[in-house]
Every structure is written in C-alpha cells, then in structure tokens.
Amino acid sequence: MLGSLAKKIFGSSNDRRVKGYRPRVQAINALEPELAALSDEALRARTDALKAELAAGKTLDDILVPAFATVREAAKRVLGQRHFDVQMIGGMVLHESGIAEMKTGEGKTLVATLATYLNALSGKGVHVVTVNDYLARRDAEWMGRVYRFLGLTTGIIVHGLDDAERKAAYACDITYGTNNEYGFDYLRDNMKYELGQMVQRGHNFAIVDEVDSILIDEARTPLIISGPIDDRSDLYTMIDAVMPRLVREDYDLDEKQRTVSLTEAGNEHIEELLREAGILKEGDLYDAHNVTLVHHVNQALRAHTLFTRDKDYIVRNDEVVIIDEFTGRMMPGRRYSEGLHQALEAKERVEIQPENQTLASITFQNYFRLYKHLAGMTGTASTEADEFHEIYNLEVVEIPTNKEVERVDEDDEVYRTVDEKYAAIIKEIDKAHARLQPVLVGTGSIERSEHIAGLLVKHGYTPLDYSDPSALEDVYAAAREGRVTKRFAVLNARFHEQEAYIVAEAGVPGAITIATNMAGRGTDIKLGGNLDMRIEQELANVPEGPERDARIATLKAEIDQNRAKVLASGEPADPEAGRKTALPGGLYIVGTERNESRRIDNQLRGRSGRQGDPGRSKFYLSLQDDLMRIFGSDRMDGMLQRLGLEEGEAIIHPWINKAIAKAQQKVEARNFDMRKNVLKYDNVMNDQRKVVFEQRREFMAQESVRETVDEMRQGVIDDVVARHIPEDAYPEQWDIASLRESVTRDLNLDVPVEDWAKEEGIADEEIRERLRKAADEAYAERTARNTPEVMAYVEKQVLLQSLDHLWREHLVTLDHLRQVIGWRGIAQRDPLNEYKSEAFDLFNSLVGSLREQVTGQLMRVEIMYQEPEQPSLPPMFAQHLDPVTGENEFAFAEGAAGGGGGAYEFAGQALAADAQVLERNPDDSTTWGRVGRNEPCPCGSGKKYKHCHGRFAADE
Incomplete structure (x- = not known):
C-alpha cells in the first residue's frame, strides 16, 4: 500500500528515469534553430567536427546533444521526418545500452538513427540487427539516406554475398543485417586460415530491432554450421x-x-x-x-x-x-x-x-554477449525484463507514447469448446466486415491460421492473392464505393517483401487479414491504407513530373477518405445486448487464443491504436485451448455447466483476464528457467569456444609458430616418458618396449632406447633429455632440407587444421555427453557439475591430442613443390531452427551465401545431396513429400508452394 502511494507521489522508477532525460532533450531542442539555418554542406561538416572532438579526448556522452540535434536536422531534410521528443529519449536509452520499449507506430526505426550515428562517429563500427533480410535492406536504404547525407557509409549483410562483399559491408561505419547472418559470419570467420580472410572487424556496438523476438524467442535454438563427417x-x-x-x-x-x-x-x-x-x-x-x-x-x-x-x-x-x-x-x-x-x-x-556433424555452433545469447555495448528496441519487453537483465545485463525503459493510446482492450470471451469459439470469431468478423471495419485476426500457429481461412471459405469468403494486380484494384474500388467484398488475406509465411505489403494494406476499409506472429513485420498498419506502399506499387513506372504529382495527390485523397470510413466503422451502442456505450472504429484486433507469453499477445494488440488512432481488441478463448488446459479447465468446465452455460454462450469477466495473466506468468517463468538451464550448459562450451577461437587468432597473427611447435614437441616427449617410465620406479619396472614403439609412432625417431636403458645409473630425466636432443636435431635437419620459410608456412597450416579437426570431434563428443549426462542425477549427482567436470577433462584431452597430432605430422612431413594452394573451408551448411515451426530458416533460401568458392551450401541443397529425392509427379500430390513454403509448387504452376497448393494444405 505504501509502495503504491509513493508511486503516485514520486512516480515509478521508470518515470523518474525518463524524467532524467528531459534536460538533454531541451538542450537538443535549443540547438534546432541554429542547425536549421545551416546549409547542407555546413550540416554535413558537423560530422568531421564531432569526430575531431572525440579525437581530442571528448567522450560520446560529451557530444550526445549536438550529435542528436544533427541527426534530427538531417532527417527533417532527407526524410521529411522530425524526431519527437520521446524519440530522443529512446535514442538516449539505446546509447546507454538499454532496451527502449516503444509502442507500435512510435517510429523505432527512426529512433535507431540517433544512437547509431553517435556511436558510428568512433569509427569502430555499429551493427543494426533485424529479424529478416527484407527489413535489413529496407532500413539500410531508408535510414542510409540520412547517414550518407552526414558523410557516413552504410553496408548490408544479407543472403547472396561473397566474402569480399561481406568484408566491405562490415568495413562500413554502419552495417545492417540479420541475427542469423551475423552469427554465421562469426563462426565462419573462426574457421578461416588467415586473418585477412576474416570478414568481421570486431563487436563494438549493436542495436537489436525486435529485441524480444531475437534475444528470447529466436535464442531458444542455436545457430549451427554442419558438414559431412x-x-x-x-x-x-x-x-x-x-x-x-x-x-x-x-x-x-x-x-x-x-x-x-x-x-x-x-x-x-x-x-x-x-x-x-x-x-x-x-x-x-x-x-x-x-x-x-x-x-x-x-x-x-x-x-x-x-x-x-x-x-x-x-x-x-x-x-x-x-x-x-x-x-x-x-x-x-x-x-x-x-x-x-x-x-x-x-x-x-x-x-x-x-552423417553431418557440427563444425561450429553458438547460441544467440553468447554471440550477442560478445559486443562491448548492446542495445535493443521493441514494442513489448517489460514482461521479460528479468530475463534481459539476468542474461544480457540490459535494463528495459518504457518510453512514453507521442500521443495517448485510444485503443479499447475488451475482456476475453471464454467458450467451452473450440468449435463454439471459432463460430463466435466468424460471426464477429462478419459483423465488423459489414461495417467495413478492418480486422486483423491473430493466430498462434500456421495450422490454425489456415483453419480459420478454411472456415471463412465455407462462409462464403474468398482468399485474396496480393500478387494479382486485378485483385488489388478490386480491393481499392470496393473501399471507394463502400462495397463489402467478402475477401481476406492470409499472412503466415515468415518474412517476405510481399508480407510487408499485405500488412501495410490491412487498414483498408473492410480488410480481413489472418496473421501468425506479428512481431518483426516492420511495417505499420495505417488506417485507410499506406501511401508509400501504394506509390511504390502503382506508380513505379511513372516518371517524376506533374502527372506523378497529380496521381500521388489522388491516392492521398483516396486514403484520407478511406481513413474517415475506418474511423466511422465502430460498433454503436446496443442496450438490448447489455452494451450501453459505443465501441470505436479503427483497426479491430481479434485474437483466436492466448499465447504462452503475454508479450506475444501485446505485440498483436499493439498493431492497433498507433499514434493516437482509435482501435479495439478482443481475445476469444475456449477451455480446450492449450493454455486453458494448463490453467485447469476440467474444474472450470464443470463449474460452467453447473451455472447453466449453454452452447454458444461465453463467460466474460475481468477476473478471468487476471487468472489467465497469472497462468501466462507461470508459463513464462517455466520457459525462462528452461532457457537458463540450456544456457548454463552452453556456457561451458562457450568458455572453451572462446579459448579455441582466441588461440586460432593468435596463431594466424604470428609470422611463425615455431616456438609453439617446439613446446608441443617437448610436451609429447614428456608425456611419452612419463607414461612408460613411472616416477621413482626401478629400471626393471620400465616398459622400454612400449617406449620404443611410442617414440617411433609419435616422434618418427629411430633411437637405441633399449641400449640407453641398460646403461648403469641412467635415470628417466636423462632419457628425456636424449629424446629431446634427437627430436630437435631431426626436426632441424628436416627444416634445413625444406627451407625455414616453407616449414613456417607448413607449421601454421598443420597447427590450424589439426586444431579445427579436433575441435569438431570435441563438439560432437560434448553434444553426445549432454544427451546422457542427465542420468547422473539418479545417483544424486548434479548433472551440470558432472558436465563441467567431464567437459574439462575432455578439453585437456583435446590439448594433449593436439600436441601429438601436430608433432607426429611435422616429424614426418615431406614437402612436394607445386603451385601453392590456399587451404579451403570444408563443405558446410548453416542451420537455425525456427523455435515455433521447427523448420530450418536457412533451408530453401534464395540465392547462395557465404562465398568461399562454393564451400557453403544452404540446408535445402545439402539435404538433397544427403538423400536422392524421389521423382515428384505434378499430378500426384502424394509423391511430393514435404515441400518448402518458398519452393516452386510441384504442380508446375510457377507460383511458390505457399501461394498455390500450400495455401490450405492443413484442410486437405
């Protein structure tokens, strides 16, 4: 009670932190008239001036105010967009390595330019991380205009780039890319054989867009590079x-x-x-x-x-x-x-x-913790604040909205069965569609979105193909004429340029959009339609001039009319139904189930009510939903039957909402514990990974690894002698026959070990010294015969390739150990401690094996002179499983990636190589097997599978 009273008087800790940024915002605003008076050249020159201040000893914090003011003025001139004061606060949170929680439509993409520009001035590089290639390209081009205006360079890391292109992109001041690409490049860099071949130049500062999706959802599965074993x-x-x-x-x-x-x-x-x-x-x-x-x-x-x-x-x-x-x-x-x-x-x-084996792997938790400074932004992070703080040391700051949110979030409707719930949803969509209110139907999985689509088809609706221009024309004509078209769009394939267009047009009067996973779409749903998207789609071939300007004006007027219709599409009061007040127009969010995480539900709700727009949201549940079954629906079902709840009736009460929120909190806590447990095991491997990768870099940076090779040879001799001549043992207890075998096998030496052992008074130390001398002389003779320059090259390559081979075997062993270590719990032993102990012993074994392999190869190496050939990376393909669908996100990707002269394959190609794909008959779908959603449809239509036979595969 005292806490709530203090909160009312002094504000929450978040309120106080936001208030602390206000003085600097005022300082930035005070500079605006001065910067507005500058010419473009003078404004651009401020970049060099700020860099000079840094070189003179100032810190980034010292120049934050002038840098932010510079970016705001550049955005006004280049994009026609002025940062709001709350966006300035968001930029400061990002600069301070925090997470800026900003509602949908508050301009996160523009906010990122502030911290990105400021940190890029240091010259150490800034990585902006997006959830898909489309957003990386779009944001790099869109915001890149501001950076280029201010004299900074921008690069993009997407599928289809070779190593030279990747290196050039990373060398830019600012680099946009996806989490998968950054992680994959990091792993691949640590498989190179020369420092000059590495494409990344360090991990200085990263801003992660949709940070909850990338650092929590996507982080449930590791990034893996595999290759044939x-x-x-x-x-x-x-x-x-x-x-x-x-x-x-x-x-x-x-x-x-x-x-x-x-x-x-x-x-x-x-x-x-x-x-x-x-x-x-x-x-x-x-x-x-x-x-x-x-x-x-x-x-x-x-x-x-x-x-x-x-x-x-x-x-x-x-x-x-x-x-x-x-x-x-x-x-x-x-x-x-x-x-x-x-x-x-x-x-x-x-x-x-x-079989394929893991060549390298890393979790996103451990990859992003490589950065000296990490920041993120999203619309929903506060529910996972504990996890962000504990795993990444990131604080979540809720940024106030520029305008008050006008969305009405209604209480959930709970039905007894799934069929009753779906019937109510279809009825509600019908009512909203008749009023021309745009509806966004959110589902938890692709299968359920296709089920809803099938129900709509049975009720007389027609699926809309947005790739068909005539269908789009009909949508806009119907909106102009106020016609009810009974059309809907399904948006369930992940991350594609066409998806952004569907999302953009989901605010047209009467639009019905069924969507799965609304996080990271990167495009706002604007009421009445999206002007930029309409211009891009309809006026792409119209040149600049009066005609284009006139058509843009016509489109703008049409969108304004459509917006007015959407605003007026609310549901009037209905006293007979017990509703005394009217419900607003705007985008209507219909949730078909509650997700395990409140954050996912908030992402869906957040699509409505952007920038002060009105909106409405409601979730429909049934006692047969997964979450409700966890909540204990058997007891509730019996209670509802006793209360006389009839078929088709729903229970609606704020208490139900609170009970469901508590159930979600329990599931969130359980999932967090699971992710934390996975991370504990991966941290063991990560510690070893960092040692190995750092050692590889040291080897590559050295002109000669002769000193290391010599130490390894001495180590092998020490091990051989210790193994066969026990400490304080009498000569008759020595295993001289086995010692001779080991010396021949491990050192390629033919020395009279038996005769040495017969000498009076000889000790193990003297035998060790004689072996060292013989090995050094043999190696010196081999070096002189092949020239020191050639041997220096051979030594480095043998060392690196042996380390890579043993590390891959070690990864496989650790993976197998992880799968069986849980059984130690039966013996009342902590599996994690057992794993750490065993992993440590295995790593020590790896070090010993490395010494033996390198020494054995170098003591036998014979140089054959031919055209020098650069060692190439092994065949490999990348894998990152989608935590929701279980599909590999790299499979069937368009183009080729990774470069390296064909050393890299996509998983789809590698799978085809692993097993002969049976012949597909276009007329017999039973022979198609599993078809990738972005593959051409096997029927021969020329369309992608998801737009053809895959559209309603779940209902077949």
Missing part, C-alpha cells in the same frame, strides 16, 4: 549387429512417450556384447571417452524398438524414406538427425548415407 558406416553396422541379441528385460520402453532406455542389466549386457564385437576397446561404456559410442547405441536401440517399417518409414529405391505421422505422406529428402537415420539404414541393410 567421415564415413562411419562400419560402426553403425557393427552396433546394429548386436541389437537383436538384447532381450526385453534389457530396456524400458514407453510407446506412448516414444522413449526407450537401457536398464541396469541391459547396460551390463550391452557392454559385454560390445566387448565381444571389439567395439568397446577400453574402459566402461559410460566413461567420458566412450560417450559417442553410448550415443550410437541409444540411436540403434531407438531404431529397433520405436520405429516400425511401413508405419514410421518405408524402404524404397535402397533408401529409408520418412513417413509424416500427421499426413501419412512420404517425405523424400528429409532425414532424421543425430545418427538416427543411419541407424535405421543399418537396420534395413540399405546403403548408409554419410
């Missing part, structure tokens, strides 16, 4: 051969959960079988160095117990083809990961295709 078909075949010898008591099978695990007796039995087969050579099965073997045993067990031929997969054309469990269709070209598909191929005695 060495042939392991013999291992799969050998393990498969022992599987039939297991008995039912050897494993616990849960068919409902589709899980299987070995029992204690089964572990002992499988160890015995593996030893008999010569597969388990040393130690126990669950020793850290055997963790990969455990992984393959588990996958073979799954293949034999959980997967049934002709139900889960079929064998056709000497390959295993997955059957989709939902549609029953074959999915040629798709393969199970983690070696499961290879286990099925071994089980069915077909050719075992090569």
Whole structure:
C-alpha cells in the first residue's frame, strides 16, 4: 500500500528515469534553430567536427546533444521526418545500452538513427540487427539516406554475398543485417586460415530491432554450421549387429512417450556384447571417452524398438524414406538427425548415407554477449525484463507514447469448446466486415491460421492473392464505393517483401487479414491504407513530373477518405445486448487464443491504436485451448455447466483476464528457467569456444609458430616418458618396449632406447633429455632440407587444421555427453557439475591430442613443390531452427551465401545431396513429400508452394 502511494507521489522508477532525460532533450531542442539555418554542406561538416572532438579526448556522452540535434536536422531534410521528443529519449536509452520499449507506430526505426550515428562517429563500427533480410535492406536504404547525407557509409549483410562483399559491408561505419547472418559470419570467420580472410572487424556496438523476438524467442535454438563427417558406416553396422541379441528385460520402453532406455542389466549386457564385437576397446561404456559410442547405441536401440517399417518409414529405391505421422505422406529428402537415420539404414541393410556433424555452433545469447555495448528496441519487453537483465545485463525503459493510446482492450470471451469459439470469431468478423471495419485476426500457429481461412471459405469468403494486380484494384474500388467484398488475406509465411505489403494494406476499409506472429513485420498498419506502399506499387513506372504529382495527390485523397470510413466503422451502442456505450472504429484486433507469453499477445494488440488512432481488441478463448488446459479447465468446465452455460454462450469477466495473466506468468517463468538451464550448459562450451577461437587468432597473427611447435614437441616427449617410465620406479619396472614403439609412432625417431636403458645409473630425466636432443636435431635437419620459410608456412597450416579437426570431434563428443549426462542425477549427482567436470577433462584431452597430432605430422612431413594452394573451408551448411515451426530458416533460401568458392551450401541443397529425392509427379500430390513454403509448387504452376497448393494444405 505504501509502495503504491509513493508511486503516485514520486512516480515509478521508470518515470523518474525518463524524467532524467528531459534536460538533454531541451538542450537538443535549443540547438534546432541554429542547425536549421545551416546549409547542407555546413550540416554535413558537423560530422568531421564531432569526430575531431572525440579525437581530442571528448567522450560520446560529451557530444550526445549536438550529435542528436544533427541527426534530427538531417532527417527533417532527407526524410521529411522530425524526431519527437520521446524519440530522443529512446535514442538516449539505446546509447546507454538499454532496451527502449516503444509502442507500435512510435517510429523505432527512426529512433535507431540517433544512437547509431553517435556511436558510428568512433569509427569502430555499429551493427543494426533485424529479424529478416527484407527489413535489413529496407532500413539500410531508408535510414542510409540520412547517414550518407552526414558523410557516413552504410553496408548490408544479407543472403547472396561473397566474402569480399561481406568484408566491405562490415568495413562500413554502419552495417545492417540479420541475427542469423551475423552469427554465421562469426563462426565462419573462426574457421578461416588467415586473418585477412576474416570478414568481421570486431563487436563494438549493436542495436537489436525486435529485441524480444531475437534475444528470447529466436535464442531458444542455436545457430549451427554442419558438414559431412567421415564415413562411419562400419560402426553403425557393427552396433546394429548386436541389437537383436538384447532381450526385453534389457530396456524400458514407453510407446506412448516414444522413449526407450537401457536398464541396469541391459547396460551390463550391452557392454559385454560390445566387448565381444571389439567395439568397446577400453574402459566402461559410460566413461567420458566412450560417450559417442553410448550415443550410437541409444540411436540403434531407438531404431529397433520405436520405429516400425511401413508405419514410421518405408524402404524404397535402397533408401529409408520418412513417413509424416500427421499426413501419412512420404517425405523424400528429409532425414532424421543425430545418427538416427543411419541407424535405421543399418537396420534395413540399405546403403548408409554419410552423417553431418557440427563444425561450429553458438547460441544467440553468447554471440550477442560478445559486443562491448548492446542495445535493443521493441514494442513489448517489460514482461521479460528479468530475463534481459539476468542474461544480457540490459535494463528495459518504457518510453512514453507521442500521443495517448485510444485503443479499447475488451475482456476475453471464454467458450467451452473450440468449435463454439471459432463460430463466435466468424460471426464477429462478419459483423465488423459489414461495417467495413478492418480486422486483423491473430493466430498462434500456421495450422490454425489456415483453419480459420478454411472456415471463412465455407462462409462464403474468398482468399485474396496480393500478387494479382486485378485483385488489388478490386480491393481499392470496393473501399471507394463502400462495397463489402467478402475477401481476406492470409499472412503466415515468415518474412517476405510481399508480407510487408499485405500488412501495410490491412487498414483498408473492410480488410480481413489472418496473421501468425506479428512481431518483426516492420511495417505499420495505417488506417485507410499506406501511401508509400501504394506509390511504390502503382506508380513505379511513372516518371517524376506533374502527372506523378497529380496521381500521388489522388491516392492521398483516396486514403484520407478511406481513413474517415475506418474511423466511422465502430460498433454503436446496443442496450438490448447489455452494451450501453459505443465501441470505436479503427483497426479491430481479434485474437483466436492466448499465447504462452503475454508479450506475444501485446505485440498483436499493439498493431492497433498507433499514434493516437482509435482501435479495439478482443481475445476469444475456449477451455480446450492449450493454455486453458494448463490453467485447469476440467474444474472450470464443470463449474460452467453447473451455472447453466449453454452452447454458444461465453463467460466474460475481468477476473478471468487476471487468472489467465497469472497462468501466462507461470508459463513464462517455466520457459525462462528452461532457457537458463540450456544456457548454463552452453556456457561451458562457450568458455572453451572462446579459448579455441582466441588461440586460432593468435596463431594466424604470428609470422611463425615455431616456438609453439617446439613446446608441443617437448610436451609429447614428456608425456611419452612419463607414461612408460613411472616416477621413482626401478629400471626393471620400465616398459622400454612400449617406449620404443611410442617414440617411433609419435616422434618418427629411430633411437637405441633399449641400449640407453641398460646403461648403469641412467635415470628417466636423462632419457628425456636424449629424446629431446634427437627430436630437435631431426626436426632441424628436416627444416634445413625444406627451407625455414616453407616449414613456417607448413607449421601454421598443420597447427590450424589439426586444431579445427579436433575441435569438431570435441563438439560432437560434448553434444553426445549432454544427451546422457542427465542420468547422473539418479545417483544424486548434479548433472551440470558432472558436465563441467567431464567437459574439462575432455578439453585437456583435446590439448594433449593436439600436441601429438601436430608433432607426429611435422616429424614426418615431406614437402612436394607445386603451385601453392590456399587451404579451403570444408563443405558446410548453416542451420537455425525456427523455435515455433521447427523448420530450418536457412533451408530453401534464395540465392547462395557465404562465398568461399562454393564451400557453403544452404540446408535445402545439402539435404538433397544427403538423400536422392524421389521423382515428384505434378499430378500426384502424394509423391511430393514435404515441400518448402518458398519452393516452386510441384504442380508446375510457377507460383511458390505457399501461394498455390500450400495455401490450405492443413484442410486437405
């Protein structure tokens, strides 16, 4: 109570922080008349003047006021847009490495120019991170006009660039790109063999647009670069051969959960079988160095117990083809990961295709924590403020709106069944459409959006193809004439230029837009229509001049008329229905379900009521929705039946809203704990990753790594001697025969170790010194024979390539360890501590193996003189799974990326190479398998699949 009283008197901590920025805003405003009087050249010259002040010792904070004032004046002249005072506050929050929470339509893209320009003056580079390529291109071109006017350079990182183009883009003062591209370039840079080949120049300052989507939603899955692994078909075949010898008591099978695990007796039995087969050579099965073997045993067990031929997969054309469990269709070209598909191929005695292994990976949490300064902006961040602070050390500041929000957020309507809920939604859409009120229908998944679309079709509506110009003309004609067209648009494929156009036109009178995931669309829904989009679409071929100006004026007048219609499309009061007040016009948001996160619901609601516009939002729920089932719908269902709630009736009460918000908070907390747990494990790998990547850079930066190579050789000798001549042991206890073998194998030396051991009074230290001397002499002779210059080059390449090979094997081992370490919990041991301990031992093993590999290769190397050839990166493809759909965001992307002379492939191409794609018959959809949404439709129409047969695939 005292807290709420103090808040009323003194304001919240957020209010006080915002108030603290006001004096600097006033200082910026005071400079406006002075800057407005400058010529373009004089305004542009301020950039060099500000850089000079920095060089003279001033800080970025010292020049914030004049820099922000300069950007505001440039934006007025170039874009015709003047930053509001609240936008200035948003820019300050970004500069201070905070998150600016700004409502939709408040101009976040323009706000970013302030902090971006200021930090770019340091010359260390600024990265602006967007959620898709379209927004990166659009914002770089749009805001790049301001930067170019002020003398700064702008680059773009998108699909389709080679290394030279990427390096040039990163060298610019300001670089726009997607989170995937930045992360992928970072990983790929740390696989290069020369510093000059690296494209990124550091991680100084980043502004993340839609920061909640990128740093929380997208961060649920890591960015992975994979490549083909060495042939392991013999291992799969050998393990498969022992599987039939297991008995039912050897494993616990849960068919409902589709899980299987070995029992204690089964572990002992499988160890015995593996030893008999010569597969388990040393130690126990669950020793850290055997963790990969455990992984393959588990996958073979799954293949034999959980997967049934002709139900889960079929064998056709000497390959295993997955059957989709939902549609029953074959999915040629798709393969199970983690070696499961290879286990099925071994089980069915077909050719075992090569497996892909992780070459490099990183979570977005750990990538973005590389930046010295990180900032973000979004419309919805306060509900995740704790996570932003704990994981990224980012404070969320709510920026006031330029104009008061006029949107009416109605109480949720809760129905007993999903069918009743959908019937109510269709009825509400009908009523709003008859009033010509634009409706945005938000769904939680692609399948549900297609289900709503199917229901609308059954009720006489027609899907609208925005790629058809005649359809667009009809939409605008209907808006002018006040006709009800019964047309709707479906927006559920992620991030495409056409989507931005659909969103822009969702405010036309009578528009019905069904959308999934409204975050990061990057385009405002403007009531009456979007003038810029109309000009771009309709006047693209009309040259500058009086005719173009006249047509723009006509479009503007039409949009103004449409806006008036939308504002007047509200629902009048209806005393008979119990509603005494009228509901406003504007964009009507209809939510078809509550999301697990309040933030996602707020993103949808935030599309309405921009810049003081009126608007309305309402969510429709049923007791069969996922969230309501978690909330405890059985009890509520019984209560509603006792209260006499009839079919088609809804319960509406503010208490329901509060109860649902609490349920969402619980789910958010659970999801945060899950992400935090994943990050704890990844941090272990990240610490090792940073050591390896830093070591690689040091090797590449050195002209010669001779000192390192010599230390490694001495280390190998120390290990060999210690292994075969135990400390304080008598000479008769020495294992001289094995020592001789190791010296020959690891050092390529032919020395009389046996004779040395027979000498009177000789000790292990003297044998160590003789081996060092012999190895040094042999290596010096090899260096002289091949010239020091050539050997210096060879040493560096052997060192880097050996480190890369061992690091990849280490990543696979850690991944397999992560999958089985949870079982340690049964023995009352903390799996995370066990993982840290085992990972540390494995890393030490990697260091030892590196010494042995490098020394062994260099002591044997023979130089053959031929045309010098730059070592190339291995074949690879990028993968980042969409946390919602599970699809790889890099699959079927247009163009090629990554450069490197064809070293990089998109996942879609790599999948096709992994397994022969069965022939698709255009007339038989059962032969199509799984089609990528952006692939050409197999029917031969020439359209993308999502615009053709994929439009309503869920209803087939």
